Amino acid sequence: MNMDRSLSTASSTTTRKVGDGVSDQFPAGLRVLVVDDDPTCLKIIEKMLWNCLYEVTTCTRAEVALSMLRESRSAFDIVLSDVHMPDMNGFKLLEHIGLEMDLPVIMMSADDGKDVVMKGVTHGACDYLIKPVRIEAIKNIWQHVVRKRRNELKDFEQSGSVEDSDRPRITTDDADYASSVNEGSWKSSKRRKDEDDEGEERDDTSTLKKPRVVWSVELHQQFVAAVNLLGIDKAVPKKILELMNVPGLSRENVASHLQKYRLYLRRLSGVNTPFMGPEEANFRSMSSLDGLDLQAFAVSGQLPHQSIATLQAGLARTTTTTGISMPDQRNIFDSEISKLRFGYGQQLCNSGKQVSILPGLPTSMEPKQLPHLPHLPQSVQSFGGVGFQVSEGTSAFLNTSTSLRTTLSNHMHGLHGNHGSPLMMQMAQTRSRAPSLNETAGGHASRIPSTIGQQIFSNEISGQVLERSKTILNGKSAGCNPVSQASSVVDFSMNHMTELAGNGIPLASGTEIFTLTSTGMLQEGGNMGLQGSRGFAPRYDMFNELRQPKTHDWELQNVGLNFDTSQSLNSIVQSNTNHTPSVLGNQGFASRKKIGQNMNMYVVGNAVISSGEANGHGITENSAQRPNNPLVENSFGVKFEAIPDLICERLLIADHLGQDDLMTALLKQQQGVGLVESEYNFDGYTMDNIPV
Amino acid sequence: MDVSQMQRQLVDYTASLFREGFLDDQFTQLQQLQDESNPDFVIEVVSLFFEDSERLVNDLGRALNQPIVDFKKVDAHVHQLKGSSSSIGAERVKNSCIAFRNFCEEQNTEGCLRCLQQVKQEYFLVKNKLESLFRLEQQILAAGGSIPLVE
Numbered sequence: 001m002n003m004d005r006s007l008s009t010a011s012s013t014t015t016r017k018v019g020d021g022v023s024d025q026f027p028a029g030l031r032v033l034v035v036d037d038d039p040t041c042l043k044i045i046e047k048m049l050w051n052c053l054y055e056v057t058t059c060t061r062a063e064v065a066l067s068m069l070r071e072s073r074s075a076f077d078i079v080l081s082d083v084h085m086p087d088m089n090g091f092k093l094l095e096h097i098g099l100e101m102d103l104p105v106i107m108m109s110a111d112d113g114k115d116v117v118m119k120g121v122t123h124g125a126c127d128y129l130i131k132p133v134r135i136e137a138i139k140n141i142w143q144h145v146v147r148k149r150r151n152e153l154k155d156f157e158q159s160g161s162v163e164d165s166d167r168p169r170i171t172t173d174d175a176d177y178a179s180s181v182n183e184g185s186w187k188s189s190k191r192r193k194d195e196d197d198e199g200e201e202r203d204d205t206s207t208l209k210k211p212r213v214v215w216s217v218e219l220h221q222q223f224v225a226a227v228n229l230l231g232i233d234k235a236v237p238k239k240i241l242e243l244m245n246v247p248g249l250s251r252e253n254v255a256s257h258l259q260k261y262r263l264y265l266r267r268l269s270g271v272n273t274p275f276m277g278p279e280e281a282n283f284r285s286m287s288s289l290d291g292l293d294l295q296a297f298a299v300s301g302q303l304p305h306q307s308i309a310t311l312q313a314g315l316a317r318t319t320t321t322t323g324i325s326m327p328d329q330r331n332i333f334d335s336e337i338s339k340l341r342f343g344y345g346q347q348l349c350n351s352g353k354q355v356s357i358l359p360g361l362p363t364s365m366e367p368k369q370l371p372h373l374p375h376l377p378q379s380v381q382s383f384g385g386v387g388f389q390v391s392e393g394t395s396a397f398l399n400t401s402t403s404l405r406t407t408l409s410n411h412m413h414g415l416h417g418n419h420g421s422p423l424m425m426q427m428a429q430t431r432s433r434a435p436s437l438n439e440t441a442g443g444h445a446s447r448i449p450s451t452i453g454q455q456i457f458s459n460e461i462s463g464q465v466l467e468r469s470k471t472i473l474n475g476k477s478a479g480c481n482p483v484s485q486a487s488s489v490v491d492f493s494m495n496h497m498t499e500l501a502g503n504g505i506p507l508a509s510g511t512e513i514f515t516l517t518s519t520g521m522l523q524e525g526g527n528m529g530l531q532g533s534r535g536f537a538p539r540y541d542m543f544n545e546l547r548q549p550k551t552h553d554w555e556l557q558n559v560g561l562n563f564d565t566s567q568s569l570n571s572i573v574q575s576n577t578n579h580t581p582s583v584l585g586n587q588g589f590a591s592r593k594k595i596g597q598n599m600n601m602y603v604v605g606n607a608v609i610s611s612g613e614a615n616g617h618g619i620t621e622n623s624a625q626r627p628n629n630p631l632v633e634n635s636f637g638v639k640f641e642a643i644p645d646l647i648c649e650r651l652l653i654a655d656h657l658g659q660d661d662l663m664t665a666l667l668k669q670q671q672g673v674g675l676v677e678s679e680y681n682f683d684g685y686t687m688d689n690i691p692v
Numbered sequence: 693m694d695v696s697q698m699q700r701q702l703v704d705y706t707a708s709l710f711r712e713g714f715l716d717d718q719f720t721q722l723q724q725l726q727d728e729s730n731p732d733f734v735i736e737v738v739s740l741f742f743e744d745s746e747r748l749v750n751d752l753g754r755a756l757n758q759p760i761v762d763f764k765k766v767d768a769h770v771h772q773l774k775g776s777s778s779s780i781g782a783e784r785v786k787n788s789c790i791a792f793r794n795f796c797e798e799q800n801t802e803g804c805l806r807c808l809q810q811v812k813q814e815y816f817l818v819k820n821k822l823e824s825l826f827r828l829e830q831q832i833l834a835a836g837g838s839i840p841l842v843e
Contacts, residue, residue, distance in 0.1 A: 038772055038775055038779070039744055040737060041775060047730065047737075084768065131779060135724075
């Protein structure tokens with residue numbers, strides 16, 4: 001009251017809370033999540049942020065923070081995290097966030113040792129603050145948000161910058177595209193991408209709004225297949241473009257995607273232990289991403305053997321080909337990969353360290369699965385690739401079966417949950433990030449995308465895989481099931497999937513499966529399993545998009561892919577939350593807007609999902625609409641079950657991330673039949689059914 | 693003592709705390725963060741610090757008295773104490789934590805125990821000082837005066 005103390009910066013103004021993100025008074029209203037186990041520091045930083053007119057949410061535990069983020073990825077713009085925390089290493093959290101949500105993360109610590117700061121850099125932190133933190137440092141954190149968004153946009157839009165050699169061969173179109181990154185690309189991509197959803201403008205703030213080419217799972221698979229055919233060293237955008245033969249796809253699009261992919265690969269192989277050779281790495285990446293990565297992880301040693309075995313068993317069961325045997329995981333993947341020519345898969349496995357097996361992400365599984373995907377071998381592959389990036393991240397996630405659960409859930413959340421296309425976003429992000437991040441975060445960037453991808457895959461795949469590997473997953477995912485709760489999003493609901501099986505797909509254990517999908521969402525439904533619908537919402541989009549080719553009755557076709565099923569599933573699943581499925585459809589991924597442009601991938605998903613809406617699910621837009629998401633997820637989950645392929649595919653596709661497994665799973669599914677065969681599950685990975 | 697006298701006393705007292713190294717610039721930051729919307733901010737934060745530190749000091753004592761000392765754990769506690777003390781500007785406590793961590797690295801139990809003593813001492817000292825400071829502030833406020841900003 002009578003404190004004459006100088007007022008802090010606060011300017012009394014107005015809107016302290018903006019509510020949905022960037023407000024006009026940006027940076028005021030920036031939504032910050034602070035994680036620190038030290039209550040003193042937390043309070044101080046909270047006050048500082050408050051004084052800067054930011055919207056603050058505090059958290060003393062990393063797990064809680066992660067679940068909050070998963071639940072609603074778009075609820076925050078930036079995260080501040082302490083490095084040393086009792087329940088989870090700050091860097092781990094950083095990785096998770098990067099992969100799953102691709103939000104900018106600033107690390108803080110009283111520790112200013114060079115190696116710790118370096119760790120922050122390599123893990124992808126966009127800044128590192130030394131405690132005690134001063135308000136001046138806090139005031140400027142908004143720059144990271146803007147920078148990230150711009151980079152995403154730029155990365156995404158950028159054409160062929162990586163492929164210098166191709167530059168001269170740019171066609172007029174390309175030239176057009178290349179001339180002005182934003183404008184040109186927008187136009188050209190718009191023109192060219194009839195196949196993808198162009199319109200996803202992620203930019204929600206000051207960034208440019210450019211339609212991005214959405215690298216759907218399918219597209220990515222095709223991309224990866226083409227790259228593999230040509231050989232990663234010889235793959236040039238022009239040739240890839242030719243091989244892919246996708247109307248509307250420009251060389252620039254391919255070039256930038258390739259750049260990201262390469263970065264991703266590099267990261268994967270760099271991160272991974274020498275465990276896999278370049279080829280393997282490729283494969284690995286695929287596998288890792290696929291959610292089946294679990295296997296990968298297992299292989300990489302990340303996953304506990306038993307879990308892996310279980311997974312494998314499960315997978316093996318379901319996926320005839322997958323054969324994710326642990327010991328041979330790599331091999332399997334490799335072989336799978338070779339089949340698929342995915343480069344991604346294995347990476348995850350290899351990246352031992354990365355192998356944080358996403359709880360749901362059967363990374364390892366994926367690679368295998370992919371081959372099976374008849375339908376989308378390519379797309380799957382692409383995911384794999386994409387997944388790679390993700391894989392990296394995922395590996396981290398996949399670490400343990402339990403983590404599987406969580407990871408998956410996390411991922412799933414990321415993927416499904418909040419934003420429907422977390423994966424996508426991530427992927428998108430990663431992609432854009434990859435180039436930029438690679439430099440810095442090295443693996444991190446890739447991780448992030450992969451995480452997302454993985455997650456998505458994981459989730460989805462998890463679901464699928466889970467189903468298949470019910471045994472495996474169940475064992476492992478024991479976590480998964482449990483995960484259903486907040487973290488289990490990843491659970492891929494394998495368990496749930498089975499439930500979802502309503503369609504006929506025998507859902508494995510519980511409905512946890514979906515947990516993966518929308519971590520956030522799943523939780524909502526409480527049914528971890530089917531929750532998927534929620535979480536899947538975003539996913540659905542992906543899948544929907546992906547699925548298009550497949551169009552199973554489920555729905556994938558409509559985007560509502562998931563949704564449709566979800567509808568049915570919903571009833572089955574508990575996902576009660578039939579939030580408007582539509583949400584997912586379009587927006588699910590779109591929600592990722594936050595994520596920015598990258599999310600195109602997801603966007604696709606979203607778009608797809610929106611179709612879902614038709615179902616009535618109205619998948620909410622991924623983002624935060626949790627409530628909606630649940631539907632999506634549910635539908636997703638349901639879908640999974642019913643449409644194992646679809647889902648898987650979608651997932652895979654969506655995930656680009658490399659969820660090779662997903663793809664495979666999806667593919668399998670497609671082939672399969674339906675879920676019934678697949679045990680339901682997430683066979684995404686085990687794509688037995690994948691009609692490869 | 694009238695209000696202005698109390699205010700003068702407060703200013704002098706605060707200045708001495710800074711001079712003697714009990715408090716550093718970070719404490720000033722805290723004071724500057726305080727505003728009308730949060731008039732007890734500094735007291736709240738410092739109270740949190742006291743609670744947390746006491747817990748940490750107890751944990752440290754326990755950990756160091758184990759037959760087999762887990763230095764990683766000890767280091768983690770010290771690190772945290774260092775972080776929170778530096779955040780509120782308790783400079784001497786922070787410095788003693790730095791020394792403490794060195795002994796942890798060397799896995800020197802004796803050295804650690806000595807440091808713990810030092811930390812405890814510094815902690816209680818600064819606690820007393822701050823409590824006196826707050827008391828003085830409250831008195832001024834109760835008497836209708838305002839708290840002068842100490843630079």
